[in-house]
Amino acid sequence: MADVVTGVEASAISVLKRAVEMDTARRFDESLVCYQEGINLLLQVLKATSDQSKKERYRKKISEYMDRAEQLKSFVIETKNAGGSHEQIQIDDNATGFGMEKLFSRFMTDFLTEIEIEDPYIRAHHQICSLLRFCEVVVKSQCPVKEIRLLTGRDEYPDAQMQQQQKLNQLKKSLHNHGIEFNWSFHDSLHDREIRFNTGWIVKIGRGLDIYKASDNKFSIGSIDLDLRPCHKTTVDIFHTKSINKSKDDTS
Structure with missing residues (x-):
């Protein structure tokens, strides 16, 4: 026995x-x-x-x-x-209630380890701040993300290019302190704006991460809390890679 x-x-x-x-x-x-x-x-x-x-x-x-x-x-x-999922969110001009957590927290699961961001306009200060706020949602969620990769465009002016690199390097150092590797590369002819999670979910935003309007001043409501910040008009498409594969199978 x-x-x-x-x-x-x-x-x-x-x-x-x-x-x-x-x-x-x-x-x-x-x-x-x-x-x-x-x-x-x-x-x-x-x-x-x-x-x-x-x-x-x-x-x-x-x-x-x-x-x-x-x-x-x-x-x-x-x-x-x-497999058959496709959600579309229409964000109207000046609409509020679409902070980073509202848009992305549902994808921060225990199975998420890698994120790819393709956005040609992570260049100006406010655009890099939007990327930072997205990264803060990732860190705050405590999901097991090990790497965030960014593919973006390079600013056209040399001084601005240097500032862009400096700010991305600062973000890289900060994310490293939270156990996340941040890497980026530049491509001059990007058009698509999408965020890909290695759980299969893809989020396409017409304006990329740059969906928020500038605050009237540093002390206006919405200057800190993005849920209260007015948005530009844009469309958010959410779907899963299984739905893409299913569509290919249906047409083959």
Whole structure:
């Protein structure tokens, strides 16, 4: 009997090790299957074990793996359901209530590790401030983002180029202090403005991050809280890469 338990325990360890590897590799469908199989094996070991200290250890590990499996299950279901998802938000001229957290906090999940921003106009001071405020939402959410990549245009004037580089370097240093690597590159012929999350979600904003109007002065309402800042007229399109792949499959 002891040999059987040992064999089942070895199988459980092997399967759960595979589950963690698939989880780390973001192969969540496969990881979920391995977690479920490994948990079932550990339950068999728990049932056949009389040692109370071992039982307690098994219960703790089973609980941890079950919590992760439930998280993965919810994420996998949400991703599959997002296949036909397309949400459009119309922001009218002078509209308020569209701060960075309102627009982006829903994407700051436990599965988000990388963000790509493509926006040709992260150049002027107020545009870099908008990028900073987006990054603050990321940091505040405490999601496990490890890298933010920016593709933008270079300012056309040498002095302004230097200031642009200095400000981006300052942001890079600050994000590094929060465990996030920030990298950027320049491209002279960018047109699209979109933010891509490696959970599959894509947010396209007609004006990019530069959607807020200038404050009347430093002491006017909305100068600090972007929820209260009037916006420029723009359109926000939110969709998932699954919907793109589905459209390609439908037309093939």
